[in-house]
Amino acid sequence: MDQALLSTHIHFYNVASYTIKKDGDYQKIEVHIGDIVEIALVENESGFASVDAIIKHRGNDEQDYVFIYITWFEDISRQDELLLCPIYQLQKDTNHSWYRIHPISTVKSTSEVLFVHNCDSRCTADHHETSNFKYIQNNFLFTAI
Numbered sequence: 001m002d003q004a005l006l007s008t009h010i011h012f013y014n015v016a017s018y019t020i021k022k023d024g025d026y027q028k029i030e031v032h033i034g035d036i037v038e039i040a041l042v043e044n045e046s047g048f049a050s051v052d053a054i055i056k057h058r059g060n061d062e063q064d065y066v067f068i069y070i071t072w073f074e075d076i077s078r079q080d081e082l083l084l085c086p087i088y089q090l091q092k093d094t095n096h097s098w099y100r101i102h103p104i105s106t107v108k109s110t111s112e113v114l115f116v117h118n119c120d121s122r123c124t125a126d127h128h129e130t131s132n133f134k135y136i137q138n139n140f141l142f143t144a145i
């Protein structure tokens with residue numbers, strides 16, 4: 001929707017949730033800062049992103065709208081040679097080529113996605129090197145029955 005930002009009051013949250021009705025069932029979706037989520041895009045496309053902020057904005061219609069500020073995972077078309085899992089690169093802070101603010105409702109309910117840091121020799125047991133932006137998508141995630 002097109003709106004002018006008349007209100008400068010923006011509220012930040014650590015967690016937000018919403019409920020959707022799908023096939024007659026209600027499903028609660030909860031998003032935390034730091035979560036890695038799958039985001040629905042146009043034409044059944046989706047992407048993966050890390051949630052950096054959760055923002056509530058009051059629109060000109062006096063309704064509250066919740067948005068997430070994200071950092072995208074970019075598919076660099078490489079695989080880990082041992083695991084054969086895709087490698088993604090976390091978008092750099094200076095890269096604004098992709099929209100980074102999206103309505104919270106774009107978070108897909110089936111977000112069972114897990115990424116692990118593609119550690120290098122600079123990582124330790126307590127600290128991941130933050131200048132290494134590469135992550136491995138865990139394709140071995142499954143639901144235990």
Ligand SMILES: [Zn+2]
Nearest residue numbers: 117119123128
């Ligand atoms: Zn690491």
